Amino acid sequence: MSATILLVEDDRPIAENVILALARENIDCQHVTLVADGLARLRSGGFDLAILDVGLPDGNGFDLCRLVRGFSDIPIIFLTARSDEIDRVVGLEIGADDYVLKPFSPRELAARVKTILRRSPASLATSSASPSPSSIQTAFVVDEERAVVLFKSRPLDLSRTEYLILKTMAARPERVFSRAELMDAAGLAAASLERSVDTHIKSLRAKLTALATDSDPIRTHRGLGYSLARGDT
Template identity: 40%
Template sequence: MGQRILIVDDSPELGESLQLYLSRQGFEVDVAHNGAEGRALIDKRKADLILLDVNLPDESGFDIARDIRRISAIPIIMLTGRKDEVDRIVGLDLGADDYVAKPFSAGELAARIRAVLRRAEAAAAGHRDDAREKQNAWFGGWQMDLGRRRLLSPDGREIRLTAGEFDLLLALVKYPLQVRSREQLLTSTGENAAEAFDRAIDTRITRLRNKIEPDPKNPIFIRTERGVGYVFCQKVNWR
């Protein structure tokens, strides 16, 4: 059985055409036409990825994405008829893995779906590179449990990270006190730099800071090197 895609979009024509196309590509596809139907299907049947329209008749797709991210790291691709960069940033800030503006080709969307699923699968497998063979990274009282892909705060609480956030933090932690460019970070997290727009890494950095920094506006862990990239400012111990 193929991977299951949930489409939440208020256009019956788009939902039907995507369901037909993606089914031919080997996916199992469910379709919902409003937020209530989408939430019901999310609760009823496990999906491997959600295509989520921003403008639904009964509620904002942003609200659904926010609620999903509180309990799950399931990949989300936001769909919208608007092309404002602000909307893209809001979607990524809420934890979306990609953002596609309408109109789009079914072929491009299928390629993006496969790319996001590959990243999620690689993340779940643990990315067994040299650094990840070490089971734990410690910095400033924080612990990254690489085997179980968990981040624990100094007081022992688990801080929920999406797959993309965990990979980005690891890409920084692997090179402490070294400046890493946005392109290097995109490559380290398994993303195609040519496909990602300029603010993708910046937005995820903001989300990470909100989760680990005592004062996100005055970061002590992830510092910005203007015009270059980012640097992880803490010493890291591996054990």
């Protein structure tokens, strides 16, 4: 797999181990230590994924993620020593794709990176045999070439993970998807918390309601998972 990653991490031993693990997977990893440098590099483009440390000398990864989400939907993984659930939830809500707690295995991180890259919209678009845009038997239209979902003819502003979750459910309306299945569809590593799916579903519901206050097409099946209602719900 050939890809270019930006790592924003001020702990050089950690950075060196991550760079080495990614190099073994034929993934080029460029490294900076400051929020300002990371933002400048990401604005210039050319990266397939970003790995952000939360605690940095001139700021934090959460703020950097918020800034990046203003101009890019590049996949983002957080590295952090913060284990509190609220920190993980905040990280996912602001647009991260995964959250890795320190200390961690560089090889496991490399595996998570590979999984996310395989599930990127660009990769899915080139490997999909289904027509695009494709009209599903719901109030949704999925344009796979542009990685855009229309809800009641209006485009949704989705993160990469939200797009992949919604696309998966829209392809099979009324089918109940487990959290594990949605994690796999969105490229979230198996070691990620299933709570992350709930967070992304909550965000999706808010975005759908913002476009149509009388609609709630996502169904919760307690103990099972989620489904998308058929029709204009």
